[in-house]
Amino acid sequence: MNNNVREFINADTKFQAAIHAWEIHLVNEGCSTNTVKAFLSDVRLLASNIPPDRSIGSLTTKDINQFLHWMENERNVPCSPKTYSRRITSIKSFYKWLKTYGVIEHDPAEKIIQKSVISPLPEILTSVEYQAVLDAANSFRFGAKPDARPIALTQLLLATGIKKNETLGIYPNHIDLEDPDHPVLYIRYDSPTNRYKERKIELPVDWIPVYQEYLDQKSQARTKKVFDFKARTLEYVLEEVGKTAGLTKHVSFNMCRWTSAVHDYYVNMDPEAIRIKQGVSKIQWREIFMKLKQLRDLYAPPAQKPQEE
Numbered sequence: 001m002n003n004n005v006r007e008f009i010n011a012d013t014k015f016q017a018a019i020h021a022w023e024i025h026l027v028n029e030g031c032s033t034n035t036v037k038a039f040l041s042d043v044r045l046l047a048s049n050i051p052p053d054r055s056i057g058s059l060t061t062k063d064i065n066q067f068l069h070w071m072e073n074e075r076n077v078p079c080s081p082k083t084y085s086r087r088i089t090s091i092k093s094f095y096k097w098l099k100t101y102g103v104i105e106h107d108p109a110e111k112i113i114q115k116s117v118i119s120p121l122p123e124i125l126t127s128v129e130y131q132a133v134l135d136a137a138n139s140f141r142f143g144a145k146p147d148a149r150p151i152a153l154t155q156l157l158l159a160t161g162i163k164k165n166e167t168l169g170i171y172p173n174h175i176d177l178e179d180p181d182h183p184v185l186y187i188r189y190d191s192p193t194n195r196y197k198e199r200k201i202e203l204p205v206d207w208i209p210v211y212q213e214y215l216d217q218k219s220q221a222r223t224k225k226v227f228d229f230k231a232r233t234l235e236y237v238l239e240e241v242g243k244t245a246g247l248t249k250h251v252s253f254n255m256c257r258w259t260s261a262v263h264d265y266y267v268n269m270d271p272e273a274i275r276i277k278q279g280v281s282k283i284q285w286r287e288i289f290m291k292l293k294q295l296r297d298l299y300a301p302p303a304q305k306p307q308e309e
Contacts, residue, residue: 011057
């Protein structure tokens with residue numbers, strides 16, 4: 001639809017129809033369900049504050065500033081700095097899209113001042129802790145009761161950066177071992193709305209023997225999910241790995257995901273390749289990439305701090 005937006009809406013179009021067209025655009029761009037909902041809600045709030053006979057092309061910068069003032073000072077509904085910033089982003093994105101595809105000539109949101117609010121940096125493993133965690137996870141394979149699950153899980157998370165729900169959704173047929181030198185993991189989603197998150201991720205060759213060992217130890221049939229456990233059980237496995245490594249940090253799915261991304265950035269993987277590997281939209285990536293730049297120095301060994309690009 002993007003290339004033919006003007007066939008469906010124009011500057012005289014009312015907000016409801018234009019917002020619906022924008023929703024289609026956001027979904028096609030691969031925005032997450034939560035992002036789409038938030039952006040649509042923000043622009044609908046703007047529309048609700050505008051007389052119903054006003055069109056998308058009739059709005060001025062003054063109108064938008066008046067709306068923002070009302071929202072922040074007169075609405076009598078709490079609006080946190082982060083929400084306020086996101087609503088400005090939503091309005092700017094909406095009108096930039098309209099102008100980009102020739103629906104309007106002038107963008108009234110272009111001169112709106114953006115108040116950026118970045119959430120705190122996540123806690124990650126340093127490069128030294130990264131190896132310590134892998135060593136600790138691997139040690140469970142050689143105990144009185146050999147258990148390959150900790151290393152199979154931990155190494156997979158650090159290598160791929162996949163989310164908790166993605167880990168729980170892996171079936172054996174999602175792991176392609178046809179080319180032993182280039183094994184891959186396919187991330188699949190049941191819901192069509194999450195199809196943009198589906199992707200193919202290269203797996204470390206040295207993870208495959210661990211994976212095979214783990215499968216041999218499983219009592220469940222191989223037709224079931226690879227990690228056929230409750231989420232809390234796997235969280236406990238990661239916690240035990242962290243304790244065994246002697247860390248005071250709480251090793252978690254989210255910590256492994258961020259550490260994986262920072263590691264990839266540290267070894268000079270192309271940022272766009274990291275974005276695709278992580279399965280995030282371009283809009284989400286803006287803030288994530290800003291954080292990766294800051295986290296890279298925290299990850300690096302003290303004597304090997306990389307120069308900023």
